[in-house]
Amino acid sequence: MKIMIIGAGGQLGSELVNILQDDVLIPLTHIDIEMTNQEQVNDILSSNMPDVVINTTAYHRVDDCEDNVEKSFSVNAYAVRTLAKICSELDTTLVHFSTDYVFGGEKGIPYTEEDMPNPLSVYAVSKLAGEYFVRNICNRHFVIRTCGLYGAKGISGKGENFVELMLKLSKQKKPIRIVADQIVTPTYARELAFKVSQLIRTREYGLYHMTNEGSCSWYEFARTVFDLTGIKANLSPTTAAEYGAKARRPAYSVLENRNLTRLGLDDMRPWKDALKDYLSEKGYL
Numbered sequence: 001m002k003i004m005i006i007g008a009g010g011q012l013g014s015e016l017v018n019i020l021q022d023d024v025l026i027p028l029t030h031i032d033i034e035m036t037n038q039e040q041v042n043d044i045l046s047s048n049m050p051d052v053v054i055n056t057t058a059y060h061r062v063d064d065c066e067d068n069v070e071k072s073f074s075v076n077a078y079a080v081r082t083l084a085k086i087c088s089e090l091d092t093t094l095v096h097f098s099t100d101y102v103f104g105g106e107k108g109i110p111y112t113e114e115d116m117p118n119p120l121s122v123y124a125v126s127k128l129a130g131e132y133f134v135r136n137i138c139n140r141h142f143v144i145r146t147c148g149l150y151g152a153k154g155i156s157g158k159g160e161n162f163v164e165l166m167l168k169l170s171k172q173k174k175p176i177r178i179v180a181d182q183i184v185t186p187t188y189a190r191e192l193a194f195k196v197s198q199l200i201r202t203r204e205y206g207l208y209h210m211t212n213e214g215s216c217s218w219y220e221f222a223r224t225v226f227d228l229t230g231i232k233a234n235l236s237p238t239t240a241a242e243y244g245a246k247a248r249r250p251a252y253s254v255l256e257n258r259n260l261t262r263l264g265l266d267d268m269r270p271w272k273d274a275l276k277d278y279l280s281e282k283g284y285l
């Protein structure tokens with residue numbers, strides 16, 4: 001298949017580039033394409049005519065989004081609408097990523113694809129708008145909600161993600177306070193990319209939850225990084241209220257991979273096993 005990856009320099013995009021090596025790839029970084037430039041997006045897609053477009057781009061600094069509503073909607077919703085229209089016109093399959101933050105956290109047990117969203121922040125509302133544009137404009141779509149991503153290249157390809165941040169802070173011997181009242185599922189970008197490579201060959205279009213298995217608080221996630229690496233860190237739990245982030249986040253946003261299970265494709269591993277692999281591949285174990 002001829003596959004265009006937009007956001008190829010990022011955490012998930014770079015893993016997709018590695019995993020899809022047997023396909024004909026057109027990897028595009030932010031230098032190659034500006035998603036908010038409609039004309040450029042149209043030109044690049046029309047001249048390359050890919051079978052599949054995978055869009056991993058997002059404006060996802062969740063707290064900054066609160067002050068930058070225009071930019072959030074421009075990147076996460078309007079640009080996605082344009083992309084969906086172009087893909088529909090060219091009869092191209094569109095793979096688009098969304099977030100666990102579309103949910104409000106009230107449910108307390110894992111959210112399925114059928115559950116009603118209740119986004120609490122500008123970021124979450126803009127991502128949900130992007131989802132709806134894709135689902136309603138482009139028939140051949142995969143909209144994939146994931147959670148707590150970490151990957152070798154780090155966010156924006158700059159080397160930092162939650163795991164790396166914890167390791168960096170521990171080296172600085174500073175007290176580390178992490179929220180213990182937000183429950184998520186850390187998800188290894190490499191494993192997600194592998195699942196995406198399987199899903200896009202099924203033609204079973206639709207909405208999918210795709211995370212590693214199980215759940216934990218951000219505090220437990222940090223604790224496990226230190227336990228596995230044997231690092232003694234000055235780590236203590238805090239609450240979201242004490243931490244006082246600008247954007248509201250759901251207290252519980254664990255996703256059930258129900259639609260993936262229906263296809264017999266949900267063998268995503270427990271999050272601790274995936275984390276061990278990441279730490280070992282990065283040379284920390």
Ligand SMILES: NC(=O)c1ccc[n+]([C@@H]2O[C@H](COP(=O)([O-])OP(=O)(O)OC[C@H]3O[C@@H](n4cnc5c(N)ncnc54)[C@H](OP(=O)(O)O)[C@@H]3O)[C@@H](O)[C@H]2O)c1
Nearest residue numbers: 007009010011012030034035057058097146148149155156
């Ligand atoms: N990270 C998480 O924990 C998480 C959780 C749930 C869902 N998601 C979703 O998963 C997807 C992938 O996330 P990720 O962690 O791989 O993000 P990432 O590392 O930041 O990768 C996104 C890439 O898109 C590029 N980009 C951003 N805005 C662009 C624009 N306007 N035009 C062209 N390129 C642009 C970025 O380049 P620059 O950095 O140069 O701008 C970056 O290389 C996103 O849709 C995100 O919303 C992420």
